[in-house]
Amino acid sequence: MNKLLIVGSVAFDAIETPFGKTDKILGGAAPYIGLSASFFNLQSAIVSVVGDDFPQEYLDLLTARNIDISGLEVVKGGKTFFWSGLYHNDLNSRDTLATELNVLGDFQPRVPQNFKNADVVMLGNLHPLVQSSVLDQMESKPKLVVLDTMNFWMDCALPELLDVMKRIDVITINDEEARQLSGEYSLVKAAAKIHEMGPEYVVIKKGEHGALLFHKKEVFFAPALPLEEVFDPTGAGDTFAGGFAGFITQSENISFENMKNAVIYGSNLASFSVEKFGTERMVNLDKEEVVSRLQQFKSLTQFDIEL
Template sequence: MAILVVGSVAFDSIETPHGKVDHCLGGAATHFALAASYFTPVRVIAVVGKDFTAEHEAVFTKRGIDTRGLERADGLSFHWKGSYAGSMDSAKTLGTDLNVFEKFEPKIPNEYKDSEYLFLANIDPVLQARVRSEMPNVRRVCGDTMNYWISDHAENLAKVLRELDVLLINDGEARMLTGEHNLVLAAKKVQAMGPKTLVIKHGEYGATAFFGGGSFDNGVKALHPFRAPALPLAEVVDPTGAGDSFAGGFYGYLASQPKLTPEVFRRAMFYGGVMGSFTVERFGTERLQSVTREEIEERFKLFMEISHLDYAGA
């Protein structure tokens, strides 16, 4: 089933203890689309500038990603510059040039109107709400946001939350959104705002899913929270885009399955972790471009092994 993702396609300049790169391909929609493309067809809506070349577009098309929704505007593409140090839990932003992204107005091609899954990546909630209203027949809607929209655009964000089936945010954003330090209490408040399911990402410590009524297709009522691990890695080269890659693996796997059951949801959490773990091994999207489905399945088995008491390698 096809996923339509709306978000940023950008260039990143990144420095970490392992080196630095200048203007590598990045952006939330880019990481999401590449990760999801290993599981299901993906269509992308974003805006790029004159610096986005045929070579950059080939990164998408080689993975079978539909780029008819890429708008080309007069100017430069969105550019973010940041650095990581120490534990690399978060980046220090050194510069943000919105460029053509500043006036981004998503336009949905007619060929995309039959998309069954919609992912609203981290953009202005006004734009998220507009896209959602223009896609009333999608089977499921998942969204992301960040601290800026939570703190300065709460009213508009609240309208988006009411329309989501699944919300993916990190633990800091969950606390900011609700004012609750305890994540169990925070999850209850977030779900009361609209999302049936909440996935809270914990960076290098995995992610936790909180389920409510309507989370599944088979009538199963709300379950206890489910925690998926992250893979302990000896070396993290670049964490940029790991959360978006998690979202792509997670949502891509969901869209690949005929029904959303508790078992499918748990496996999707693992696949999200798998794709995030590949992303951090190289700068930008380099690893996502070269990974194979066989490598993905091997790492999925590794996730099973480190998290299941009775795992027998089957």
């Protein structure tokens, strides 16, 4: 089985949406990525850090999905990263109510020995220096390195972000972030500029409006599935990235044609993630539901004009 190495935050999230609110629940990029990738035939490991306030139950949840957590450092006496957010009525915008970095503040990632030859590396949203450090530790060149980031690092650590971007193959980023990073409003132009910064493939996530995959002059579009109700968008982007990286890891095929399938899988898995609070839906999802919804994506997008 191929190996997928995942780095990203592990967090407590407290979420409020128009539909309700949660106490501290499992959150962070790495669990969303890991759960999403667990729907593919692969070995995965998470590199991250938590405090000793992190419940065994959540660790068990990850290992039950065959996710190696030997690279998940538990800091004695430390507190787990905490994020709290309030979504507005349209769920397209949110206020961050609290960000307590805690043990994430001086995190030094350590890649488990048996994942230093991972086939695919998924660098989830974290400080670009942490993302670089993970790449430094690899003993063989991964077939594909995927990086997710956010506007926060463009504001606070742009040189470090630009450095790590030179070492990756695929970047996943949302539309506003793509515009900020490139200084271009047109996403076609933005993708071209970001391509020049390093990554050969640029994925621009547009939330409920789908995702675009750019490669040189080629472009592919995966819609978001139109849903009756989006319950909680938290983690949708990470779930998308996990589905993308997971499918590539399983299929061992990094062609543009196969990446089209990967973004469809990413969109598919993200469409489940938003149906419940936090990771709840992903934990209770089974593979048959995933396959059945792929059929919906086909009906949604495939047409038959003869040219």
